[in-house]
Amino acid sequence: MNRADTLIRFDGVTKSYGSGSAQFQALKGVDFEVAEGEFVSLMGPSGSGKSTVMNILGCLDVLTSGEYFFRGVPVSQLDRNQRALLRRNHIGFVFQGFNLLARTSAMENVELPLVYRGLGRRERNRLSMAALAKVGLEKWAHHHPSELSGGQQQRVAIARALVTTPSILLADEPTGNLDSERSEEIMQLMSQLNREQNLTILMVTHEPEMAEYSQRIIHFVDGLVDPARSRQTGSAGAQYAD
Amino acid sequence: MLINALKLALQQIRRNVMRSFLTTLGIIIGVAAVITMVALGNGATAQVTAQVSSLGTNLMMVNRGQGFGPRRDRVSAPAFELADVTAIANEIAGIKAIAPVSSGSVTLINGNTSWSSTVRGSDNQYLLAGNWTLAEGRNFSDDELADGSSMCIVGQTVVKELFSGESPLNQKMRIAGNNCVVIGVLKGKGQTSFGQDQDDIVIVPMMNYQRRLAGSRDVHQIYISLEDGVDTDHVEQRLTTLLRLRRNVAASESDNFNIFNTTELAETLTSTTQTMTGLLGAVAGVSLLVGGIGIMNIMLVSVTERTREIGIRLAIGALEHEVLLQFLVEAVVLSSLGGLIGILLALGLSWSLALLMSMPFIFDVSISVAAFVFSAAVGVIFGYVPARRAAQLNPIEALRHE
Numbered sequence: 001m002n003r004a005d006t007l008i009r010f011d012g013v014t015k016s017y018g019s020g021s022a023q024f025q026a027l028k029g030v031d032f033e034v035a036e037g038e039f040v041s042l043m044g045p046s047g048s049g050k051s052t053v054m055n056i057l058g059c060l061d062v063l064t065s066g067e068y069f070f071r072g073v074p075v076s077q078l079d080r081n082q083r084a085l086l087r088r089n090h091i092g093f094v095f096q097g098f099n100l101l102a103r104t105s106a107m108e109n110v111e112l113p114l115v116y117r118g119l120g121r122r123e124r125n126r127l128s129m130a131a132l133a134k135v136g137l138e139k140w141a142h143h144h145p146s147e148l149s150g151g152q153q154q155r156v157a158i159a160r161a162l163v164t165t166p167s168i169l170l171a172d173e174p175t176g177n178l179d180s181e182r183s184e185e186i187m188q189l190m191s192q193l194n195r196e197q198n199l200t201i202l203m204v205t206h207e208p209e210m211a212e213y214s215q216r217i218i219h220f221v222d223g224l225v226d227p228a229r230s231r232q233t234g235s236a237g238a239q240y241a242d
Numbered sequence: 243m244l245i246n247a248l249k250l251a252l253q254q255i256r257r258n259v260m261r262s263f264l265t266t267l268g269i270i271i272g273v274a275a276v277i278t279m280v281a282l283g284n285g286a287t288a289q290v291t292a293q294v295s296s297l298g299t300n301l302m303m304v305n306r307g308q309g310f311g312p313r314r315d316r317v318s319a320p321a322f323e324l325a326d327v328t329a330i331a332n333e334i335a336g337i338k339a340i341a342p343v344s345s346g347s348v349t350l351i352n353g354n355t356s357w358s359s360t361v362r363g364s365d366n367q368y369l370l371a372g373n374w375t376l377a378e379g380r381n382f383s384d385d386e387l388a389d390g391s392s393m394c395i396v397g398q399t400v401v402k403e404l405f406s407g408e409s410p411l412n413q414k415m416r417i418a419g420n421n422c423v424v425i426g427v428l429k430g431k432g433q434t435s436f437g438q439d440q441d442d443i444v445i446v447p448m449m450n451y452q453r454r455l456a457g458s459r460d461v462h463q464i465y466i467s468l469e470d471g472v473d474t475d476h477v478e479q480r481l482t483t484l485l486r487l488r489r490n491v492a493a494s495e496s497d498n499f500n501i502f503n504t505t506e507l508a509e510t511l512t513s514t515t516q517t518m519t520g521l522l523g524a525v526a527g528v529s530l531l532v533g534g535i536g537i538m539n540i541m542l543v544s545v546t547e548r549t550r551e552i553g554i555r556l557a558i559g560a561l562e563h564e565v566l567l568q569f570l571v572e573a574v575v576l577s578s579l580g581g582l583i584g585i586l587l588a589l590g591l592s593w594s595l596a597l598l599m600s601m602p603f604i605f606d607v608s609i610s611v612a613a614f615v616f617s618a619a620v621g622v623i624f625g626y627v628p629a630r631r632a633a634q635l636n637p638i639e640a641l642r643h644e
């Protein structure tokens with residue numbers, strides 16, 4: 001498939017960690033595409049390479065061979081600064097661990113990407129409060145991460161990823177730390193964003209119920225996409241919305 | 243962009259109050275210690291130098307007895323005579339001024355006020371030999387000396403205590419019951435390093451002292467001031483030979499007089515204070531090092547946290563140089579703040595210590611700058627270098643840092 005609205009494309013991507021005899025190949029030639037506006041789940045057993053794929057997608061790590069195209073741009077040809085600008089302007093990332101700044105209020109954490117975008121204080125406050133409101137945390141804006149529950153920290157992390165209105169949201173187990181009720185809320189929020197704002201979402205999850213919120217599941221086994229188990233779900237997303 | 247980095251750096255400093263405080267403290271301690279110690283050392287040296295030169299740099303004092311200090315033979319050894327003074331003046335070259343001195347404790351009275359002081363009988367060479375200058379009035383004339391006139395020259399302490407600070411010129415006062423007219427007032431010299439008040443002094447003509455006050459013709463001391471460039475050791479040898487001869491000291495006996503030399507004293511004191519300054523400097527250096535190691539520790543201990551933080555910033559789209567600038571600004575702000583506080587602290591500390599020890603206050607700019615630069619460099623290098631290493635990692639590596 002080679003569509004005009006392809007947002008990302010992995011072309012024989014491999015990733016090796018370490019060197020010599022300690023070398024370990026986490027990705028062994030991964031091919032897949034995601035179109036603009038898709039909501040895709042990445043599934044697979046632990047250690048199958050899902051986070052590795054997400055890190056490469058988020059330009060947090062570099063691939064070993066193959067190519068990663070973002071809107072047709074070969075990302076491995078970009079330099080450090082260009083990749084940083086790609087992260088800044090197009091990508092929102094939610095980590096498996098939350099990676100919030102300690103001793104920094106929820107609002108300041110959410111504001112941080114805006115600081116690097118050079119926004120003024122007022123504008124930052126407005127946008128970060130709006131993002132916190134989206135995840136239902138406006139009352140907790142001035143609390144430090146250490147004063148928040150795991151689920152609340154996860155939601156701050158999501159607010160931080162959304163505050164810049166990215167082209168794509170990459171979420172590595174966004175509900176991994178939440179109870180099922182909170183998980184439902186987060187998933188509803190994500191599919192709403194997907195539908196209403198045409199936000200492309202890639203999400204790693206272990207829970208089949210959560211994967212049902214997405215339109216498509218890419219299944220990983222042992223560093224490769226398992227085509228047999230990758231499938232469309234019944235959900236209708238932005239793609240099919242009018 | 244710099245403003246943005248400054249804002250971020252300040253935010254970071256506020257967030258890490260303890261780390262910032264300890265870093266600053268390390269620099270404060272280092273800078274303050276060095277500056278204070280060096281200021282004290284310099285002050286002490288300057289004080290000693292000033293005191294020695296107030297004694298007169300080329301002054302020799304000849305005392306009876308074998309040595310300097312309260313020895314029994316100091317009293318039992320025969321006194322000098324005025325003839326000794328004449329003989330020395332005639333036979334030894336290179337003498338600028340020579341004066342016989344006899345002294346005793348007396349009570350001075352002016353009206354209802356009395357004051358215990360030391361009176362010295364001498365001649366009109368005393369001022370030159372002892373490196374004194376007149377604040378007002380005049381020295382004794384030769385005639386007055388020959389007559390043993392009842393006249394005196396007084397020091398500043400006497401003016402203060404006996405004349406409540408007003409000019410005593412041509413006023414009368416009583417020295418141990420004898421009248422005398424003040425004809426001169428000495429300029430103040432202050433205390434010696436041994437805590438002696440040099441200005442608590444009254445000088446009368448030798449003849450007057452011998453007849454009216456002491457009732458003996460003894461001369462206690464001889465003050466000799468040498469011309470510039472004269473070999474002190476050579477003069478001392480000739481003086482010894484001459485005095486041994488005149489005092490009939492047998493070849494087997496040791497001298498029954500001693501010669502005290504301010505040039506030697508100056509050398510000894512100067513080398514002592516130099517040793518002291520060196521020692522203070524070493525202590526200061528150690529403080530600087532300890533401060534530096536403190537900063538280093540804080541920075542290295544916080545590397546993991548800071549590396550992860552840099553990973554987060556990179557991950558959300560910060561450019562490498564933006565992160566670096568922020569950390570550099572943080573290090574520079576903390577270091578200069580610490581340095582500034584350190585310098586202010588040192589100024590206050592050394593100034594009050596100098597006041598307390600009645601020493602001159604000397605501020606060594608180059609040492610201060612050096613201490614500041616060293617501490618700041620430690621702060622900046624150990625704050626910045628790990629940050630630079632972290633900022634060059636892939637974000638995910640920085641985030642995984644353990």
Ligand SMILES: Nc1ncnc2c1ncn2[C@@H]1O[C@H](COP(=O)(O)OP(=O)(O)OP(=O)(O)O)[C@@H](O)[C@H]1O
Nearest residue numbers: 017018024026044045046047048049050051052053
């Ligand atoms: N920095 C690294 N150095 C060495 N090996 C690594 C590194 N990161 C990941 N790996 C290895 O790569 C493989 C894939 O890891 P990855 O984190 O992508 O798995 P995952 O599918 O996300 O698993 P999980 O569901 O447990 O999060 C694993 O076997 C892991 O041990």
Ligand SMILES: [Mg+2]
Nearest residue numbers: 050051052096
């Ligand atoms: Mg993972």
